[in-house]
Amino acid sequence: MLDNSVAPNVWYINDRRAMEARPISAKEFTDVDSAPEANHLLDFLIKIDEMRELSEIRAHTFQDIPSGMGVDIGCGAGGVVAELTARGYDVVGVDASSAAVAQAHKRFPHCRFMVGNSYRLPFGSGSLAWYRAERVFIHLSDPVQAFAEAYRVLAQGGRITLVDPDFDSVVYSSTNTPVTRAVVRSMADSIGNGKAGSRSPQQLASAGFSEISTRIIPLTFTDLDTALTTLIQPSIRTALEGDAISHGEACELLDELTGQYLRGAFLASVSMFITTATRCR
């Protein structure tokens, strides 16, 4: 349904609307190296790093990190690893994508990065003091296996910190409820673990973790461009690809949200779940 044949890197809905760049597809983060445009995905991660609202959420997670060696799993383009290194943490960034790790090395040559998969990590049992993963479990088709592996690599007393949305918590200010619901549901269902934020606490408990605690922080978009790039366009693309909405409905939704923004009445938000737990035994 999407017509990318007209010009590369331009995304069209019908002939009425062209966007500067093709929206990312969230499900491509499951296997970045196999994505048609891996660099496009990594540029997207670097752009997201600049979001003030996300930095504030991140700052909460830094408070939970103990001393000792730890890992940022699914480190992407390496921004968080660089921040943690600058704060004096002993951290290694790990990502399943060799393109992501190469990009992270290039951006932050003074930091440590390695290719590795959350399902089978290149660390000995009980060797790590902490484990952090931000917007990674949402992409995992087998989070239970990843939690078992996290439990294995953590030492007794080791801490795990996760940051993930539950994509069913997305809110747009559109008055077209059926179309908005279809768009939100498509996004939640299209990726490996779309409800990761709300599912992780019970999965951590089943994996043997204790002292589980969750904070929910709304990530509220005040800037239309950021909201379009990071949330709305990817969701609409997913809904169009799944035939959940028509081209006309996509255009109407975008027109309505843009109009609301121009009148100062636009709202978009998603709940981010920060969950921490301890390997007590």
Ligand SMILES: C[S@@+](CC[C@H](N)C(=O)[O-])C[C@H]1O[C@@H](n2cnc3c(N)ncnc32)[C@H](O)[C@@H]1O
């Ligand atoms: C949405 S990005 C988040 C990147 C980073 N945490 C950040 O905050 O910018 C998800 C990352 O997880 C990585 N990833 C996906 N599945 C993985 C797995 N099974 N093991 C390790 N990394 C994985 C992807 O390659 C991608 O870099």
